[in-house]
Amino acid sequence: MTVLFVMVAVVLVYLPSIASFRLNWLNDRLAAAQVAALVLDAAPEGSLSEDLELRLLEGVGAKAIAVRGGGRRRLLAVDDVPPEVSKTVDLRQPSWLGLTREALETLFVPTRMPIRVIGPGMGVDFVEMIFDERPLRRAMLDFSRDILLLSIVVAGITASLLYFALQWVIVRPVQRLSRNIGAFASRPEDAARVIRPTGRSDEIGLAEEALAQMEATLANELRQKRRLAELGLAVSKINHELRNILTTAHLLTERLDRVQDDTVQRVAPRLVATLNRASAFCEATLAYGRATEHLPQRSRFALKPVAEDLADLTGLAPEAAIEFSVQIPDDLMVDADREQLSRILVNLIRNAVQALRQAGATDGPPRITVRAVRLGHEVQVSVQDNGPGIPERVRENIFGVFQHSSHAGGTGLGLAIAAELVNLHGGTIALADTPIGACFRFTIPDCEPTGEDA
Known part of the structure; x- marks a missing residue:
């Protein structure tokens, strides 16, 4: 790609370069032609032999030379002056576009007939000469070959330097990254396989x-x-x-x-x-330690009787005299696994009972309230108590195993199990913000939309 780009740049530079080369070549010939004409003009008439004039013309490479100045025109020519020319090139007011076009015509559309070139002279009006175009074309081809060879060398050197620079600066570091990723993937627990940054700032x-x-x-x-x-x-x-x-x-x-x-x-x-x-x-503990929970076996059933059957859980702390209330509409239906939904509520209610037994209530007698409401195609259930609440430091990972316990000696498995069962139903569970106590709120979406409104 570097060689290609360099060659494209060379082509863009080559066009004005070949036009400039042709212009300089023609100007040199015109200057030589003017010198030859001045020599002839300065010599006494008849003092130069025809052989010397012929050698002057051959030295310039012209078939005929004419110089106009001082109101007269001096002509130097061989015997067989061409009767016509293929084209006339006027260099007195050149344009780069015209010079480029004429240079390309010389290279790709050569002519066998002589051409006439007119250009400015020193101390004369103009210098005119007729010559064969083939030497000019050969010189232009030699110049183009030299440009091509030089471009190839420059492109090769540039490409090599760029290749080694990219290899050292980009390719090798990226290969190091990829090798490290492969090595780390084979043994991700090995701390020795963690990559060591080189301190680069890019x-x-x-x-x-x-x-x-x-x-x-x-x-x-x-x-x-x-x-x-x-x-x-x-x-x-x-x-x-x-x-x-x-x-x-x-x-x-x-x-x-x-x-x-x-x-x-x-x-x-x-x-x-x-x-x-x-x-x-x-x-x-054993339930959480099972490899996986079975997928929910969903059915539609009334939620209120399931919640009311769990009122006996307050007997885990009879000394606390916990009030248990269920605020769920009688006709509220939920699409869930009955046994798993009961386990969710058991874990949340037991968690609340343990918190009230250990720390007591902060607002009136101890109480636990289970509420539920339908919101579109899902049922939202909340279990709230008026206990001490959850400290801020443990809220972030409260549903993680071994992360939190609501009572001394516990492990927090109840919340982890409840979160897993809710996720199996495609729902969400979170600790809601309440002014007193703790409120765990989870949602159970319908397996299929029922169109039932809250």
Whole structure:
């Protein structure tokens, strides 16, 4: 491409150059012709032999020379003066466009007949000469060949320098980037494969810095995910065995009901409730540890009875005396998986119960309110409590596993499970802004538009 571009530039320069070369060549011949004519004019009449005049003409390369000045015209010619010429070239008022056109005609449309050239002279009106055009064309071809060879050399040198410059400045750094991307992709957890920026200040340097930051972040994330996966596998195994132990302990505690002892009767219910919470925690951990949740088996059903069936969850904290209310229209239908929607509500309500049991209410008696409303082709459900709320520092990653817990010793798995189930339904879940307490709001879109309005 560089050679091509250089050759295009040479062509643009060549046209005025060849026209200038032709003009200079003709002017030189006119000057030589005028000198020959002046020699003849200065010599006494008859003192120059015909042989000397012929040699003067041959030295100039002309068949005839005429000089006009001082009111007279001096002619120097050979015996066989051409009776006619193919064209006349007047150089007294040349134009570059005309000179370029005539130069191209000389190169590509040569003529066998002589041409007449008229040009200005020194101390005379003009100088006129007739000569064969073939020597001029040969000189122009030699000049064009030299220009072509020089252009090829210049283009080759320029292309080589440009190639090595691009190879060093752009190609090699880009190849380094691509090799690093391939090497990092094979083992993204290896921190040694993160690219080291060279400190360049151009776009490639910016790309190196951005790639290094991205690879470092990704490597750290993958290492963290791997550790969490290993931890999750270990926790799942422990919980599986712990759940079996708790089941046995639960069966044994049921026999305490038969013991007629006040202390036993007072402690037994609390022990049973504690074992139930431990079993539920193990089940939640194992549920989240499954590879995937099954896709929702959707059906249309009334939402209010599902929410009302969860009122017993407030029994997880009987000492808190939590009020539970459901503000859902009787005819509100939802298109969802009944079991998964119930799990979403269970996790959100249990989260609210645990928060109220631990920190209490901030406005009146403890209460949990479940609301729902239809908005076009989706149902919006909110679970709100009047507890202490969620601190700002944990709001950003509140739905991440192992990121937040609403009570001491918890892991936040309930919110992570609820978010996963909502996403399976194609909905969204978020922590809404409320003046008191916490309000989790999620949407369940219809599988197909129903046209039902809120």
